[in-house]
Amino acid sequence: MADLSFQLDAKLEEPLYIQIYQRFVSAIRNKHLSASQRVPSIRSLASELNISRGTVELAYQILINEGLFEAKGSAGTFISSKVGELITIQLSNLPTQQKNNIPQSIEINPLQLGTPALDAFPLSLWNKLSAQTMKRQNTQDLNMQSPQGDEDLRQSLVGYLAIARGIQCSAEQVFITSGYRASLFLISACLLQKGDQGWFENPGYFIARQFLKHLGMQLTHIPVDQEGICVAQGKVFAPQAKFVVVTPTHQSPLNVTLSLERRIELLKWAIQAQAWIIEDDYDSEFYYQGRIQPTLKSLDHKQRVIYCGTFSKTLFPSLRLSYIVVPSTHVQEFQNIAKILGSFPAHLPQKITHQFICEGHFARHLRKMRNLYRTRRQYLIMAIEQELSGILEITKHTGGMHIVATLLISLPVGEFISRLRIIGIEIQSMDHWYAELSLENHVLLGFTNIATAEMASDLCQQIKKAVFS
Structure with a gap:
């Protein structure tokens, strides 16, 4: 871990999971980590950095999606055997002024509103259809x-x-x-x-x-x-x-x-x-x-x-x-x-x-996402009820992509949100959805990118820690 120089800064614009992602990419690029090397478990890295496991899990998922990490079940998570080729491709595709500063892949914070579950999008299928569509283009399409x-x-x-x-x-x-x-x-x-x-x-x-x-x-x-x-x-x-x-x-x-x-x-x-x-x-x-x-x-x-x-x-x-x-x-x-x-x-x-x-891909995708969101929504509801019963009370509805909850404690909503933002958790107050100054104590939590029940539980534990710190 010493070679990775893991010093996260909650005051930076980049979310914590992006900072973790960037540290790993930098370590691989500078050969501090090599192909097939085992990386720390999500639990141990989260404990060492004193952040939620959900934040680390999100960073690891990005690295897995980009092919830089390989998850091997109970054996652990490893640097990809093809990492050298992948890093070379990544760097060669960047503008010159950015080659020493790997850009953010995505900007999704845990519990953020409005963003679909991009990890579940059939990207390879979309790329295949894109290639097929481009091959069928003719001069008429250029007009x-x-x-x-x-x-x-x-x-x-x-x-x-x-x-x-x-x-x-x-x-x-x-x-x-x-x-x-x-x-x-x-x-x-x-x-x-x-x-x-x-x-x-x-x-x-x-x-x-x-x-x-x-x-x-x-x-x-x-x-x-x-x-x-x-x-x-x-x-x-x-x-x-x-x-x-x-x-x-x-x-x-x-x-x-x-x-x-x-x-x-x-x-x-x-x-x-x-x-x-x-x-x-x-x-x-x-x-x-x-x-x-x-x-x-x-x-x-x-x-x-x-x-x-x-x-x-x-x-x-x-x-x-x-x-x-x-x-x-x-x-x-x-x-x-x-x-x-x-x-x-x-x-x-x-x-x-x-x-x-x-x-027919669109109809299948919607069915899949509806089932996925039903599950992820339940992950967050259960975690809130188990971990935050005295802090948040959920208003249950039958649809949508976020949960509405009432803040039960005396902490001002603005302060509550600020404390969570420091640790990389992004929820919204209801206040700026009103046309005038509001004293609402409601908050909005997105669940679409809550990948596992463990991630939901970890985030809620992190919220509890931030509230009572």
């Missing part, structure tokens, strides 16, 4: 493509949405965008004007709130209860609003589901007010019991709903592909504005995504 998005991908989405979300639409109603904010920008450019008033959930997705305000929209913040957005209060606070942004399946961030009664009430209001409903269905695929409520779009018989979906949660964030389904009455207007904006996503990722869907 400018439709600002509406790849027609094959849009047709694939029509089939998927009909089966999975009950939405009946045509390919011409589907527009591919480069992310949720790009979707909001296109919708605003087509249907809204600067200064328009709209309802926004409170608490609600703060990035969307900031973006819409940047576009000049006047937002009225409508409370959310256990049935979702309070439509009756919206009609009192801003009866003449031109639009509403809602997350009906798993409200962001409370995870409550908009009740059927509220859905019908919201649709009736939109029809009467001639307002638009922007339905953000960002993670509806991840539900763990019971039946999922129908989308607002599937109940929309008067064409007042614009449906927004994304691949950031179902596939991976850097793909930068989202999509919207617009009313058939406004397709031409959306086509015209999309052409003017010219900010449509790259052609090749769309083609690969189409292949992933049409060959």
Whole structure:
């Protein structure tokens, strides 16, 4: 261990698991560690560094995924026999100015929100489809493509949405965008004007709130209860609003589901007010019991709903592909504005995504991830109940990618989060999801990257230690 120079610094920008990863890569590169050499166990290294085993486990998993480590069961973990070749390849692919500073592979802290389980993504399959798609490219593919998005991908989405979300639409109603904010920008450019008033959930997705305000929209913040957005209060606070942004399946961030009664009430209001409903269905695929409520779009018989979906949660964030389904009455207007904006996503990722869907991989991947998240969610719930029963109380819901919990102790939420951040654990306060100063004592914990029950338990033990230190 002396050769590794393991001196971690919690004040650095890099998370602790990234620092561990970097130390190992540096030690291998400088020949302080050699091929087939055994490395410390997760337990012993965590004990020596006085950090959670989950943090070490995450670093080891990255090194295994990159082929630098080999896990050999009870025999232990070893430096790969091909480590020399791998390090050479890594270094040769780096820009010159970075060769003495190995960059972070990923930036995922334990319990971080919003990031799918990238360790479970079928990367080799995706790479295979990418290679096949590139081989099929012709000179036509090199030209400018439709600002509406790849027609094959849009047709694939029509089939998927009909089966999975009950939405009946045509390919011409589907527009591919480069992310949720790009979707909001296109919708605003087509249907809204600067200064328009709209309802926004409170608490609600703060990035969307900031973006819409940047576009000049006047937002009225409508409370959310256990049935979702309070439509009756919206009609009192801003009866003449031109639009509403809602997350009906798993409200962001409370995870409550908009009740059927509220859905019908919201649709009736939109029809009467001639307002638009922007339905953000960002993670509806991840539900763990019971039946999922129908989308607002599937109940929309008067064409007042614009449906927004994304691949950031179902596939991976850097793909930068989202999509919207617009009313058939406004397709031409959306086509015209999309052409003017010219900010449509790259052609090749769309083609690969189409292949992933049409060959059945997408449906299989979603089933796999739903089962995986159900298990990982349970890992974290059980660990919190066993280790943190007097510190956190869980609010249980049937879906989503994070857990909402109430902080039971007198420690301020900000101080609680700061203490965890020092040891590399990243959870969020509910505070900045509110439009105004809030005294909420709720916190949000992501579970998608909790690989094992042991990892969940270790993280909770580390939280307990940080609280009472």
